[in-house]
Amino acid sequence: MITYKYDFVPAGEQALHIVFPEQVDVSENQLIQELAQQLQNTFGYEITDIVPAYRTLTISFDIRKTTYYEFSSKLKGFLAQYVPDTKNEHTRTFEIPVCYDSEFGIDLEDVAAFGNLSVTELIKLHSANKYFIYMMGFLPGFTFMGNVPDQIAMPRLSVPRASIAPGSVAIAGKQAGMYPVDSPGGWRILGRTPITLYTPENPLPPFQAGDWIKFRQIDRAEYAAIKELAAHSEYQLKIISE
Amino acid sequence: MPNIEIINSGLATTIQDLGRIGHQAKGIPVSGAVDQYSHRLANILVNNPEKSATLEFSLLGPTIKFNVETFIAITGGKSEPVLNDSSISLNTTYPVKKGDLLTFRPMKSGRFGYIAFAGNGLQVKPILDSQSTNTRLSLGGYYGRSLIKGDCLTINDCYQMPSLANRSLSLNEEPIGNSFRFIRGPQWDLFSESAQQLFMTGPFTISSEADRMGFRLDGPILEIPQKNMLSEGAVLGNIQITRSGQPIALLADRQTAGGYPVIATIIGADLSKFVQFASSCPLVFEQVSLKEATAALRSQYQFLNTLADSIYQKRYQYPIGPTRKASSKIAETILNS
CATH class of the missing domain: 3.30.1360.40 (Gyrase A; domain 2)
Known part of the structure; x- marks a missing residue:
C-alpha cells in the first residue's frame, strides 16, 4: 500500500x-x-x-x-x-571525479566564507556527502540532487551568469547539480568534472533519477587524463555500489 | 543518391518530425514540428507515415533544387510557393522532377511552413528514434543545425502517387477568430481570483520573443502566487507565468521541467492555430472543460484520418494515376521519336 x-x-x-x-x-x-x-x-x-x-x-x-x-x-x-518495494535494492551510486581547482570552482571562496570554512574544508564537506538524484531536466543530463549540507547551502546568485561551462559542478541552496551543456545559470560553482555529460551523438546520460552521486576530488593532471579518455568515449564511469 | 540541394536557406529551416518521445525523464526535450497538425497534413498528402521527417521553415521558405523525382506538399502558414516560375497551391500534392526549383515568397500570414517529400520524407539518421532537430542542443536533424546554402539532403525517388488528382484540399482559408481554448493548469488555484479573471479577459499579443521553445505574451501583467513551487514536468501548451507576471506558452523545444506556476494549458486542438497566429492581433483565452478539450483533439485526429481514407478510396476513380514513371517514359519516347 x-x-x-x-x-x-x-x-x-x-x-x-x-x-x-x-x-x-x-x-x-x-x-x-x-x-x-x-x-x-x-x-x-x-x-x-x-x-x-x-x-x-x-x-x-x-x-x-x-x-x-x-x-x-x-x-x-x-x-x-500497489505494494511499494521498500527495500530499494536497485539504487546505484556513481562516482564522479571533480577538479576543485580555483580556475573551475569560481565560487569556492564565496561559499567557503558563507560556511565559515577554509576552501579545503569546503571541498572535503562537499565531496564527503552522497547526493540523491531527485529529478533530471530541464536540460539533457542536468541532475537536481540533494541534499547539500546546511553549512554550505548558499543560495543561488541573484543575477544568473550568462554562461556556465559544461561539466561545472554546482550548488544552489540545498540543491546540487552538474551542467551538461553550456547554459546560463545562477548556481554556485565549486568545480568541474572532466567526464562528458552530453554529446549530440549519444545524448542520454549514464545515470537517472533515483541514482546516487558521490564526488571524488582529483587534481589537474588527473582531470586532463580523464578528459582525454572521455573525449574518446574510453572513460568508464565507476559505480561504487549497486 | 537522389537528393535535394539547398540553394537558399530561408529562415530557421530545420528537419522535424513528431519529436523525440519518451526521453524527457533524462532531460531530453521532445522537439518536433511546432505545428504538428500541418506536419501531419503534409505527410498525408504525399502518402507518408505521420512521423516522416518534413522541412519546417519560419516566415520565409528555402530555395530547393531537386535532384530526384518525387512528390511534394506544402502546408502551414501562407507561404506562397513557386515551382519553376509557376505559383503553386498550399495543401496540394505536386510531382517534381530532376532539375526543378522550388522557391518561396515571404509568408503573407502564419509563422511556420512544412514541406513533405514522398517516399518517407527526409532521410537523416534518427537519434533516439527521432529525426527532429533541436538547434540549441545541436541534436538530431542535419548536423543538429538549421539548414544552410549548399546542404544536400537525401530523399527517396518516388514514381507513383495514388489518386494524385484528388490530393488537393480547399481548407478554410484561415482558422476563424482570435480566441484560444484552454483548460485550467495544475497551479490555477494558486493564482488570485483577479489574476484568473485578468488571464481570461486579456487581451494578449504574441511578443517578438517567440520561437520553437515558446511564445512570450504581451498584455496585462498577472499577479503571481506568493508560494514557491518545486520543479515539475512541463507539458506542451502549458502557459507558465514568470516572476514578472508575463505568460509564456510552452512549445516543441520546451525544457522538460519548469518551476514557474502553470495557470493554463492551451488545448491541443487549438495549438496549430496558436503557433500560426499573427503578432499584431490581440488574442483572448477561453476556458473549456477537459471533456471538450478531449473531444476537440479527437475530432482533429478524426478529420485527418478521414482525409487520408477518402484520398485512398479515390485511387480507382477517374483520373487514375498518373503513375509517374510511365508518363515520363512516354513523354521521353515521344520526344526522342
Missing part, C-alpha cells in the same frame, strides 16, 4: 500529474521513481512519456488510445493495489 497521499491533476488533455506531498524527501521520491518504472511497464501502450520530478510524476498519454478520465481511473485502480 502507498502510505503517501496523492492526487491526480490534469496538465493538458493528454497529460496528468500524480501529485504527492509537497516536500523534498528521498523516500517519497524513491517511490515516485519506482512508480515511473512500474507504470511504464504496465501502461506502456497508452503512455507516451513519463517524467518523475521532486514530488510529481507527469504522465503523457495518447488521446487516440485513451482519455484523461479512463486513464486516471485505471491508474487509481493500479495505485490502490
